[in-house]
Amino acid sequence: MGTLAGFLVPYVVAAAAFPVLLRSGRFLWVVTCGTCVLIVSSPWLVPADTPLVRFIASISAAVVAIKFIDASKDVQFGRPPTWRGFADFLAHPFTHVRRSLVQERRPSRRESLLTVLAASTTCALATALLLVLFRVDWSEVPFLVEHASKAVALMLTITAALGAAAALWRLGGGTARDYMDKPFTAKTPAEFWRRYNRNVHQFFWQDVFDGRRSRRAPIRSILLVFALSAVLHEFIFLAAIGEVQGYQTAFFLLQGLAAASTARLKVQGWRVIPWTAGTLVFNLLSSVLFFASLHQVAPIYAQGLPPWLR
Numbered sequence: 213m214g215t216l217a218g219f220l221v222p223y224v225v226a227a228a229a230f231p232v233l234l235r236s237g238r239f240l241w242v243v244t245c246g247t248c249v250l251i252v253s254s255p256w257l258v259p260a261d262t263p264l265v266r267f268i269a270s271i272s273a274a275v276v277a278i279k280f281i282d283a284s285k286d287v288q289f290g291r292p293p294t295w296r297g298f299a300d301f302l303a304h305p306f307t308h309v310r311r312s313l314v315q316e317r318r319p320s321r322r323e324s325l326l327t328v329l330a331a332s333t334t335c336a337l338a339t340a341l342l343l344v345l346f347r348v349d350w351s352e353v354p355f356l357v358e359h360a361s362k363a364v365a366l367m368l369t370i371t372a373a374l375g376a377a378a379a380l381w382r383l384g385g386g387t388a389r390d391y392m393d394k395p396f397t398a399k400t401p402a403e404f405w406r407r408y409n410r411n412v413h414q415f416f417w418q419d420v421f422d423g424r425r426s427r428r429a430p431i432r433s434i435l436l437v438f439a440l441s442a443v444l445h446e447f448i449f450l451a452a453i454g455e456v457q458g459y460q461t462a463f464f465l466l467q468g469l470a471a472a473s474t475a476r477l478k479v480q481g482w483r484v485i486p487w488t489a490g491t492l493v494f495n496l497l498s499s500v501l502f503f504a505s506l507h508q509v510a511p512i513y514a515q516g517l518p519p520w521l522r
Contacts, residue, residue, distance in 0.1 A: 218258035218269040222251040222276035223302060229280070230298050233287055244284040248277040255451040267452035267509045274448060278308050278415055285419050286311060306378055306388035308415040316389050324379045331376035338368035350514040360496045362512060363503060371395065389414070399479040399487045401470035402434075404495060416440070431472045438468025449505045457508075463501035470494065 229247040236243040255270040279302055286292050293301060293310060301310045319327070342365040350358045371392045378388040391411055398404035406413065416437045442464035450456050479487045504521055507513055 214257045214259055215262070215265055215269075218255050218266070219272055221254040221257060222273045225250045225254070226276050226280050226302060227299070230283070230295065233280075233284060234292055236287070240284060240288060244281060247280055251277045251280065252447065260454060263452045263509045267448065270448045270451035273451075274444060275308070276302065278412075279310075282309050282415065282419050304386075306381055306386075306391070306411070308411045309418050312414060312418065313387055313389065316387050318387065319382065321383060324382045327379035328376050328383065331372045331379065335369055335372035335376060338365055338372060341365045342369055348514075355513070355515070355518045356497070356500070358513060359500055359503060363496060363499055367396075396492065397488065398491050399484055400474035400477050400491055401467060401494065402472075402474040402477070404491055405467070405471050412441075430475055434472045434475055435468050438464045438471065441468075445502075445505075449509070453505070453508045457505060459501045459504045463498060466498050466501070470498075 225247060229243065229250075233240070233243050233247070252270075252273050254273050255266050258266045258269050260266070283293060283298055283301070291311070297310070301307070304313075307313045307316075342362070345362050345365055374391045378390050381388045389411055391409055393407040393410060395404055395407040398407050420440070421433050421436070442461045445460035445464065446456050446458075449460060500521065503512060504517055507517060
């Protein structure tokens, strides 16, 4: 029952608080903050001896909190959603900003079908590779080789699965925002984060930072976004493993500095190849910090974390 409650309570709290949000007036942000605190506390209902389930529940709760914040922005702007619109928004898996969903591209059925076939094939192959990698004897192999192999296979699996799911959603008549936009082809760290997890990127850009103010101070906005991302991910792993390790803070601050320093960089011509390769290598090396937390949720590395990382 605790596991089920950990997943259902965020939706129940958001639904119950929505009528209060519409009538909150000058107490809008008090209601929003109070509701979000209740939502993000729900993963602790999941038994502590199931860290992977808690991890998934904490991600789900964070998404519900993000959507409630987005609804509060609509109320603030004087265009609140209807109850039916809010319920549909909570259940929609491919947007975090309700008012922008109508602006998403609508590919043809043929394009969506081809995307489903290509992404499903990629996902199946990447999953098969991942299963093979978890059966390999890594005892005599350098840690970074194991990490890079499993990280690439896992990210290919997730990226392809999300792409196939969004295309299937469109084939069913829905509108979706793709979570990913070929992040492996990014030429700089800044471009990588524009292509990776585009839904959260859109939320930060439209709901947390005003787009016009961000354009006037782009470097400061980038650093603040990564600082908030560090806090969010530390919370997610805190719920899962019961402690703050600092790995997520180190990872997102490092990536934030890299993204800020390459935000205005335009890579063209022959430089595309070395910059793309360099970005991939940088992401693989720095992602060791991210995966160090993930290893505590579900064992990834055959020999555990190396001493220098512990």
